[in-house]
Amino acid sequence: MSTVPGPEPLVEILTSLRERVLGVTETVVSTADGLLVAADADTVQPESVAALSAATHSIGRRMAHEVGGGELGEVTARSAGRxxxxxxxxxxxxxxxxxxxxxxxxxxxREVPAVVEQLAEILAADAPVA
Structure with a gap:
């Protein structure tokens, strides 16, 4: 798989997730407002996935709020073969x-909580100090 230039530790985490979980084909890390941070992707446009992920997450968060579901855990979409x-x-x-x-x-x-924790640690270390 090709990787989008980005912080190497992030790409290593993404690649490791793909290798550990059956059926994972590509992964993308983006900012909450849709900018690409890092990716382990081959067949998709990571920049487009980043932007669409932000929109999807925002809509999911709004839906969870409207139905009284509390904090959003994840948004999952399934299409034919994907x-x-x-x-x-x-x-x-x-x-x-x-x-x-x-x-x-x-x-x-099972794997995502640890992956999210690893990603959060790396991203927090790279965050600008206010």
Whole structure:
């Protein structure tokens, strides 16, 4: 898989997730407002996925609020042959996981909390001091 230039530790985490969870095909980390941070992607435009992930997460968060569901955990979309999972990484970033029809959703949900924690630590270290 090719990788989009970005902080190497982030790409390593993304690649490791793809290798550990059956069916994960591509991953993208973006800012909450849709800017690409890093990606392990081959067949999609990571910049487009980043922008769409921000919109998807925003709509999901609004829906969760409207139905009284509390804080949004993830947004999952499934189409013919493809899964898309958008997960918040703190308040300022998103992890988007793309998977094929064989995506092990249970395995992904087991792995994501640790991955989100790792990503959040790296992103916090790179955040500008106010």
């Amino acid at each position: 899964h898309v999972v958008v997960q918040a990484v703190g308040e300022r970033a998103l992890l988007t996981v793309l998977g094929d029809d064989g995506l092990d959703l249970a395995g992904l949900r």
